[in-house]
Amino acid sequence: MNQLLPLPVLMPLLAAGVKITLGPRHPGLQRVISVTVLAAVLSVAVVLLVRADRFGPQTVQVGAWPAPLGVTLVADRLSAVMLTVSAAVTLCVMVYAIGQDVADADRRTPLSVFHPTYLLLVAGVADAFLAGDLFNLFVGFEIMLMASYVLITLGGTAARVRAGTTYIMVALLSSMLFLIAIGVIYAAAGTVNMAQLAERFQALPSGITLLAELMLLTAFGIKAAVFPLSMWLPDSYPTAPAPVTAVFAGLLTKIGIYGFIRAETLLFPGHATRPLLLAAALLSMVVGVLGALVQVDIKRLLSFTLVSHIGYMIFGVALGSAAALAATVFYVLHHITIQTTLFLVAGLIERRGGSTSLHRLGGLARTAPLIGLLFFVPAMNLGGVPPLSGFLGKLGLLQAGLADGGAFADVLVVTAVGTSLLTLYALVKVWNQAFWRVPAEMPGTSAEAEDEGAAPPSVRLPAAMVGATVALLALSLAYTAAGGPLVSLTERAAAELLSPAGYIQAVRPQEPGGPS
Amino acid sequence: MSGTVVLAAAGGALVAAGVALVLERSLSRLVVGMLVLGNGVNLLILTGGGPAGRAPILHGVPPGADRRPMNDPVPQAMILTAIVIALGTAAFALAIAYRSGRLGDSDDDDVRDDIEDRRVTRGRHELRTQVRARRREFREWSREQRGQIRGARRELRAGIRAERERRAVDDPGDLDDGDDESGSDR
Amino acid sequence: MLLLFAVHCAAAAVAPLLVRGLGRNAFLPLALVPAAAAVWALPPWLDGAAPRAESHAWIPGLHLELALRADPLAWMMVLIVGGVGALIVAYCARYFEAAERGLGGFAGQLLAFAAAMLGLVLADDLILLYVFWELTTVFSYLLIGFDSARAAARRAATQAIIVTTFGGLAMLVGLIMLGRAAGTYRLSEILARPPGGTAVGVALALILIGALSKSALVPFGLWLPAAMAAPTPVSAYLHAAAMVKAGVYLVARFAPAFAGAAVWRPVVLVLGALTMVLAGWRALREHDLKLLLAYGTVSQLGFMVVLVGAGTRDAALAGVTVLLAHALFKAALFMVVGIIDHATGTRDLRRLSGLGRAAPVLCGTSIVAAASMAGVPATLGFAGKEAAYEAFIGGRPVLLGVLVLGSAFTAAYSLRFLWGAFARKHGADELSAYRIEALLLAPPVVLALAGVALGLLAAPLDAPLSREAAAYPADGHGGYHLSAWHGFGEALLLTAVSLLVGAGLFFAGRVVVRLQRRIVFVEPADVYAGLMRSLNHLALQVTGAVQRGSLPGYLVVILLTAAGLTGSAILLGRPWPTPAPWRLWDGPAQAMVAVLTVAAAVAAARAHGRAQTVVLAGASGYGVATLFVLQGAPDLALTQLLMETASLVVFVLVLRRLPVGFPRTRPKSRYRLHVAIGLLIGLLATGATLLAAQARRAVPIAAGFPGAAEKAGGSNIVATVLVDIRAWDTLGESSVIALAALGVTSMVFARRRASVPPRAADAASGTAVWAVAGMTSVDAAFRGEPSPRGRDWLAAGPTLAAERRSIVFEVVARLTFHTVLLFSLYLLFTAHSAPGGGFVGGIVAGLALVVRYLAGGPFELAEAAPVDVGRLLGVGLIITAGTAFCGPLWGSAILESGGWDPHVPLLGHVHLATSLLFDAGVYLIVIGLMLDVLSALGAEVDRQAGTEEAG
Known part of the structure; x- marks a missing residue:
């Protein structure tokens, strides 16, 4: 039954191959393939989650080669649950993209670019989550990054190329740093299999493991946009098309966080870098939210809140206790869904209001009440208003922070609360200016024009786009409704993370006998 | 190794x-x-x-070519x-x-460079110049104030000294001469 | 209880539809829902039933459970929220015009607020309390911002949500700390066994911040007056009867158990009294009736907090009574102001004149309600004040004095309200008689009369009210009993004094105004504005400094952070091993080649020309290839060599469109900084690798690979590892290559073009590709007629501009093309035992295509590879992914290679393995990339250049 593990990577790969062969001539067929494949990936992910939850980490040695030689794929509760949510999110965003007809840029190029690249992005994400091997994690990163380079510069407009260049060069540098880290780790431990690394790191001098840990965390930090390494994100994300930004915001940074969690629990269990991570979390939260307060464009504002909320997750990882990790996992799931929903809504606003800049938007609450509702609920969720999932995540983190009792942790708790307030303030400002404010010169929507009841020609939003956004919103509300079982799942995941023996035993790396 | x-x-x-x-x-x-x-x-x-x-090739390599591992x-x-x-x-x-x-x-x-960031940085620059300008104004204004106060104090002291000398000259009995020159209307 | 809450939520959900159906009359049926809550709460409150509790698990992990508990205090609050709520919802039926925009949403939000308020007073779990607490804040934000076109309403709504959420979040931290200290999050259990200690003290302070910000007491009271921008029903319900009472309710809940805490009394008593006096004083200056009432509310809230927070039974009894009375008369007065605003269109008391005679019933109601506010005998307000004085007569004289002064101000602004609203004023035009709809007038009348009726029936009310105060510790002389008339005692004297002083203050209006102007207080509104301005300045400073927007800037920051972390790890960790023998080099050749490679790279870094830089970088790449050979990695060397060549080709294709030199000379200082950072990173990377290599003790996994390769049936270990043992990485790699091809296509092809490049045959005759503008070629005459086919060395020879064709190049291209292709196939098949493989073979085939393209131009390329790039890439990906799938077909693991040994007549014994098929897939993909790069960056760029020059 473990043959299911490689499927989330293989199916999109095969589908991408088929789509490239088809070329841009059959858009209808392309869409059908995309949706069916992503639905299949989602169902496999759910099955994996159920099995991982019941029977512990699921492993498969690709090509039947024993552990340290071949590549091992591992799905424990953490990777399974993140894979499931990512699959759900990518499916919804694909439906949204089909509705928005992002692929229309394809008709201008001889190759169909959007659909296959999107599927390869999903394959890369799945590979990164399932990789039990550090170098394979690097390859997973590379697939995902390469796909994101293509997606961010889709259509080749001047703004996208400029922003894309920044994104690509920073990502290439992070890959290089990751490669140097792998070189150092292999030089020190002689293996790249993560389970075996966990064992061999115990034997190495603490100086070397600290060195390896910091190099890895730098590479993951760039990907996750932790403060000193996060300035590239708000410049590059907003220029891409809405569904692309939604997938990036939802997934790419969370892969970095997944790397953080894996490094801090499996490879380097000792809390050597705790003060450093706490400081990074504090700075990410504060600088991110202050950045958000100054922005005029909705997408840029959301990018800054993204950076700020990464700080929450790093805070959870830094605390390291079981409760903190459980809260972190919950917060990651919440943030994947909410950030993607908000960017999709930003896409709707852009399509309906003509722009996402707050100066030019106005009166949307009247002209598009549905978008108003679709924006208000996730915005309040991100702002931490109970009983939505944002509040539950923050509640878990605050409880863990206070339970930790350290002075620095208390400072972090206060910062977390302050950041949540400022996030709410930023989002309320958006609600005021884009939805409530009725600019005088808005044709057809100004107060006196209302009386004639001449509703402005409402641009009909494609059903697929609205449908996808509503589906994601329902998912985020489900976190609240099914709070109990979900929190207990994250607690079990945290417990599993804090005892790496289970993971190592599942992979069973054999020490290579015979002479070196 | x-x-x-x-x-x-x-x-x-x-x-x-x-x-x-x-x-x-x-x-x-x-x-x-x-x-x-x-x-x-x-x-x-x-x-x-x-x-x-x-x-790292197992067979097919002519024997004796290279003994190293x-x-x-x-x-x-x-x-x-x-x-x-x-x-x-x-x-x-x-x-x-x-x-x-x-x-x-x-x-x-x-x-x-990114346009939005330039806008924010320009905004920050304008703000800093405003703050600096206001601070400069405030400093000049306070220097002026101090100058005026010192001037007023000097006059006052001169006035008191003149008063003391005058009183030392007149005999105490002469009360009703108009002491307008040290009028207290200031 | 949960059912009641569910009914409220259902009503809120249904409200918008009802309003769309019935218009503003929909408010009448909706009013039944809060009324139901009141009816549910009345009997148990009156006859003192035992507290009822129910709880359902929600999120045990976060100590969050749906625990609801109703006790006398909760019942009274439900009574207020439900009763006053029902009347106000009915009042809305007539207050709004029929075609009011957004009425459906408003009704929904109002009902939802009622639901949240209900939840808040019934919640028994600390976190659940906070959930409803924040929900009331969000709904108040929406309700205040109802007519969102007005900027004032939006600003007020924002200010309300920010200040109350600030208080709420502080309270949340306090609640968690309290819950952790007490070991349980159940409110009733905590109050039964209150924990002690400093942590609890801090928690209580934080909780008090939350309560005081919700009830708009002095330091946090700046949002309530501004919130008067809301429609009147909202002001009446939220800012008089319900939401602001939440803070008082919380203080009442915590007082019995924690009144003794060190932090409790100073905060509650001082701030409460201060609020009562300051707000009362401020109310005297207001010209807008609604603002006058708003400051009145703030003052009354301070009064209630003092009473309920004092911690004695008698004071609590008084507090609860005032709370009930205040809900009645203040809601009535707000509704009266609503009617006045509705009728006359203004709320400014200087312009209202003669309304008393114009609307006698309204005037009567206001007088009754204002009487209860001022504490005139025979009203519930009076009974409450009496109890308050009685409670503090023995204990705290100073506090008593302040309360009397506060009551005096209350009396003064009550009179000012009555005079302002109804008296005849010279200079203002007389208002004609005005008929007010019955349904609009009914709610305030009912509330005012209830104020008086309950005042007279104070004695029977004493039983339920004192049950609420039962939890408080009784202080000294026997329990005080509420009654309408206590005869002439000290309390009555104090009431008389306060009324007289109040009247005096009112009549000496002008003195008060001049006095007001001299004692200028800080305006709450601009405290908030100042805070927000400084916040924005801070945000601008930080973001401006951090977010520069320049890529080199970001890269410098990233590299410095990486260097800082690695450097500190090396310095702190001191991973210096025991002095192991350093192996300087593996041979002199290696050192020489290394020096050459580094020299080439450094020269590339310093080069000024674009082509110079590329070529020098290529040279360093070849140096690295040589190092690989010396290190004993032939596969690696071959791949590096071909990869450098391929990237040089791609560089040349792009460079020809870019200017030769770099436009701007690099500023010296920045360049030196970059070099310094480079050296630092290089040094740290080298140091880290060497130190790590020193520290290795364990046997590297490489030991297992010879055996594995043997088992896999291949002798070239590296190639076997790539296509069999770690084939999963190669699968990923090949998809990266496919993506690169897609990327190149999406970047270069801005416009629609046929997927298969145009063949030589359909090239328009006479177009000379790569014609050098202005160059008169010798055999211009020949270009005219195409030579008969078959006589040219290259199929698309004639399409090339005469001056570009070189006979030697064409001959070489023709001779080598097919042999090189054969060689690339050989490389593909020998991978198992000699250096080779899919990647290497693919690039070799690609280079063959390059040669033909360079020799014969874009149409020649089409002749050489008349295949659609997409098909190549797609088939390649399908093969690689497909071979992975076919593993399980033979019942073995995914990507496991199965062997097959046919005996092919010509070739003899052949060992075919699925890994070969996998490698063939990779081969196709790499060729796809090379072809795509050539057709995109080569042919398409020529075409676009052609059209540009022509255009």
Whole structure:
């Protein structure tokens, strides 16, 4: 039954191959393939989650080669649950993209670019989550990054190329740093299999493991946009098309966080870098939210809140206790869904209001009440208003922070609360200016024009786009409704993370006998 | 087991050159820098693989050619993958360079700054100049005030001294002369 | 209880539909829902039933459970929220015009607020309390911002949500700390066994911040007056009867158990009294009736907090009574102001004149309600004040004095309200008689009369009210009993004094105004504005400094952070091993080649020309290839060599469109900084690798690979590892290559073009590809007629501009093309035992295509590879992914290679393995990339250049 593990990577790969062969001539067929494949990936992910939850980490040695030689794929509760949510999110965003007809840029190029690249992005994400091997994690990163380079510069407009260049060069540098880290780790431990690394790191001098840990965390930090390494994100994300930004915001940074969690629990269990991570979390939260307060464009504002909320997750990882990790996992799931929903809504606003800049938007609450509702609920969720999932995540983190009792942790708790307030303030400002404010010169929507009841020609939003956004919103509300079982799942995941023996035993790396 | 210093040094030097190139503005230098950086990193991974040795090929090698133990194949596999990925990213980065060359106003392919950030930085600059201007005004104003106060105090002291002298001259009995010159209307 | 809450939520959900159906009359049926809550709460409150509790598990992990508990205090609050709520919802039926925009949403939000308020007073779990607490804040934000066109309403709504959420979040931290200290999050259990200690003290302070910000007491009271921008029903319900009472309710809940805490009394008593006096004083200056009432509310809230927070039974009894009375008369007065605003269109008391005679019933109601506010005998307000004085007569004289002064101000602004609203004023035009709809007038009348009726029936009310105060510790002399008339005692004297002083203050209006102007207080509104301005300045400073927007800037920061972390790890960790023998080099050749490679790279870094830089970088790449050979990695060397060549080709294709030199000379200082950072990173990377290599003790996994390769049936270990043992990485790699091809295509092809490049045959005759502008070629005459086919070395020879064709190049291209292709196939098949493989073979085939393209131009390329790039890439990906799938077909693991040994007549014994098929897939993909790069960056760029020059 473990043959299911490689499927989330293989199916999109095969589908991408088929789509490239088809070329841009059959858009209808392309869409059908995309949706069916992503639905299949989602169902496999759910099955994996159920099995991982019941029977512990699921492993498969690709090509039947024993552990340290071949590549091992591992799905424990953490990777399974993140894979499931990512699959759900990518499916919804694909439906949204089909509705928005992002692929229309394809008709201008001889190759169909959007659909296959999107599927390869999903394959890369799945590979990164399932990789039990550090170098394979690097390859997973590379697939995902390469796909994101293509997606961010889709259509080749001047703004996208400029922003894309920044994104690509920073990502290439992070890959290089990751490669140097792998070189150092292999030089020190002689293996790249993560389970075996966990064992061999115990034997190495603490100086070397600290060195390896910091190099890895730098590479993951760039990907996750932790403060000193996060300035590239708000410049590059907003220029891409809405569904692309939604997938990036939802997934790419969370892969970095997944790397953080894996490094801090499996490879380097000792809390050597705790003060450093706490400081990074504090700075990410504060600088991110202050950045958000100054922005005029909705997408840029959301990018800054993204950076700020990464700080929450790093805070959870830094605390390291079981409760903190459980809260972190919950917060990651919440943030994947909410950030993607908000960017999709930003896409709707852009399509309906003509722009996402707050100066030019106005009166949307009247002209598009549905978008108003679709924006208000996730915005309040991100702002931490109970009983939505944002509040539950923050509640878990605050409880863990206070339970930790350290002075620095208390400072972090206060910062977390302050950041949540400022996030709410930023989002309320958006609600005021884009939805409530009725600019005088808005044709057809100004107060006196209302009386004639001449509703402005409402641009009909494609059903697929609205449908996808509503589906994601329902998912985020489900976190609240099914709070109990979900929190207990994250607690079990945290417990599993804090005892790496289970993971190592599942992979069973054999020490290579015979002479070196 | 220890790494070869020369190999590591060469790798480090290439990384240094690569980084120096990557920090440039021109996009084609950036891409070249990335390639050189990639080569440097590959050399570093190779040093992790241990000393130079026989090619990792089992049979079909003429006997007696090379007695040294085989070089470690794992870093070689990793480096091979990294080289191929570097080729892919280089090709795409060059396509970007071409695109930005064609789109850009001038022909150079420099990396331009983000407009929104410039707006925020300009806003900050204006704010700082305002704050500095206001502070300067305040300082001048307070200097003036101090000047006036000192002037007033000097007058007052002069007035009191004059008063004391006058009173010392007149006899105390003469009360009703108009003491207008030290009028207290100030 | 949960059912009641569910009914409220259902009503809120249904409200918008009802309003769309019935218009504003929909408010009448909706009013039944809060009324139901009141009816549910009345009997148990009156006859003192035992507290009822129910709880359902929600999120045990976060100590969050749906625990609801109703006790006398909760019942009274439900009574207020439900009763006053029902009347106000009915009042809305007539207050809004029929076609009011957004009425459906408003009704929904109002009902939802009622639900949240209900939840808040019934919640028994600390976190659940906070959930409803924040929900009331969000709904108040929406309700205040109802007519969102007005900027004032938006600003007020924002200010309300920010200040109350600030208080709420502080309270949340306090609640968690309290819950952790007490070991349980159940409110009733905590109050039964209150924990002690400093942590609890801090928690209580934080909780008090939350309560005081919700009830708009002095330091946090700046949002309530501004919130008067809301429609009147909202002001009446939220800012008089319900939401602001939440803070008082919380203080009442915590007082019995924690009144003794060190932090409790100073905060509650001082701030409460201060609020009562300051707000009362401020109310005297207001010209807008609604603002006058708003400051009145703030003052009354301070009064209630003092009473309920004092911690004695008698004071609590008084507090609860005032709370009930205040809900009645203040809601009535707000509704009266609503009617006045509705009728006359203004709320400014200087312009209202003669309304008393114009609307006698309204005037009567206001007098009754204002009487209860001022504490005139025979009203519930009076009974409450009496109890308050009685409670503090023995204990705290100073506090008593302040309360009397506060009551005096209350009396003064009550009179000012009555005079302002109804008296005849010279200078203002007389208002004609005005008929007010019955349904609009009914709610305030009912509330005012209830105020008086309950005042007279104070004695029977004493039983339920004192049950609420039962939890408080009784202080000294026997329990005080509420009654309408206590005869002449000290309390009555104090009431008389306060009324007289109040009247005096009112009549000496002008003195008060001049006095007001001299004692200028800080305006709450601009405290908030100042805070927000400084916040924005801070945000601007930080973001401006951090977010520069320049890529080199970001890269420098990233590299410095990486260097800082690695450097500190090395310095702190001191991973210096025992002095192991450093192996300087593996041979002199290696050192020489290394020096050459580094020299080439450094020269590339310093080069000024674009082509110079590329070529030097290529040279360093070849140096690295040589190092690989010396290190004993032939596969690696071959791949590196071909990869450098391929990237050089791609560079040349792009460089020809870019200017030769770099336009701007690099500023010296920045360049030196970049070099310094480069050296630092290089040094740290080298050091880290060497130190790591020193520290290795364990046997590297490489030991297992010879055996594995043997088992896999291949002798070239590296190639076997790539296509069999770690084939999963290669699968990923090949998809990266496919993506690169897609990327190049999406970047270069801005416009629609046929997927298969145009063949030589359909090239328009006479178009000379790569014609050098202005160059008169010698055999211009020949270009005219195409030579008969078959006589040219290259199929698309004639399409090339005469001056570009070189006979030697064409001959070489023709001869080598097919042999090189054969060689690339050989490389593909020998991978198992000699250096080779899919990647190497693919690039070799690609280079063959390059040669033909360079020799014969874009149409020649089409002749050489008349295949659609997409098909190549797609088939390649399908093969690689497909071979992975076919593993399980033979019942083995995914990507496991199966062997097959046919005996092919010509070739003899052949060992075919699925890994070969996998490698063939990779081969196709790499060729796809090379072809795509050539057709995109080569042919397409020529075409676009052609059209540009022509255009």
